[in-house]
Amino acid sequence: MTVEQVIELIKILIWPIIALVVYLTNIRRFKSIFNSLESRIKSGSELEFQGFKVGVALSLPEAKQNEDITDEHLALIHSSWRYQRKDKEFGKRMFGIQVIVQGQISALDRIEYVKYKLDASYPNPVQKKYDRTRNFELKELAWGTSTIRAEVKIKDQEKLIKLSRFINLSETGEKLID
Incomplete structure (x- = not known):
């Protein structure tokens, strides 16, 4: 393997290796974040972060105090x-x-x-x-x-x-x- 090929291989592998090291050194934090996201998604909550939405918002309308409840609610x-x-x-x-x-x-x-x-x-x-x-x-x-x-x-x-x-x-x- 030539030096140029080794350098190309390092360029390809460096970001996945860095991401893996960051994940492994912060595994508890990542698990906590993923568990939180999973819980919110399962409950029907919607999470928005910088314009990116995860989950499903409850699309049924709020019932006003004196309004009849219908199949829309x-x-x-x-x-x-x-x-x-x-x-x-x-x-x-x-x-x-x-x-x-x-x-x-x-x-x-x-x-x-x-x-x-x-x-x-x-x-x-x-x-x-x-x-x-x-x-x-x-x-x-x-x-x-x-x-x-x-x-x-x-x-x-x-x-x-x-x-x-x-x-x-x-x-x-x-x-x-x-």
């Missing part, structure tokens, strides 16, 4: 994951599913209950959830895709809000609420 979101422990019991590949109501705090705080309507094949196809602290969470087992419908009862509001969500199944979805 709320959404159903879900996650799913493999639940192999139940495969043998049901004789099928089983999945855990989790559905919650998403919205701005001002809208969520006004919900009295959420009545979920699952496929008629479920043993308990209609379930009411009252727990605001868990975003009116529904947890169930599933073996195939389906659509879950929900009727949301708002405190001091006559009209029910109707929401629905197509439930697709994922091997490795993350839990929305632990």
Whole structure:
């Protein structure tokens, strides 16, 4: 190898080596930054730094104090994951599913209950959830895709809000609420 080739090789490798040394000497700081970013992204927060945006801003509008809550203020979101422990019991590949109501705090705080309507094949196809602290969470087992419908009862509001969500199944979805 000639001297010129060695110099070219050093030019190519110097920045990756410097970056690796900086990372290894500050690994705890980098892990803290990445964990923070991951947490904010998973929670639906949006992070902006010098015009660069990471994450997804909650696009549902804020509910004003005297304004009726509508389907514009709320959404159903879900996650799913493999639940192999139940495969043998049901004789099928089983999945855990989790559905919650998403919205701005001002809208969520006004919900009295959420009545979920699952496929008629479920043993308990209609379930009411009252727990605001868990975003009116529904947890169930599933073996195939389906659509879950929900009727949301708002405190001091006559009209029910109707929401629905197509439930697709994922091997490795993350839990929305632990």
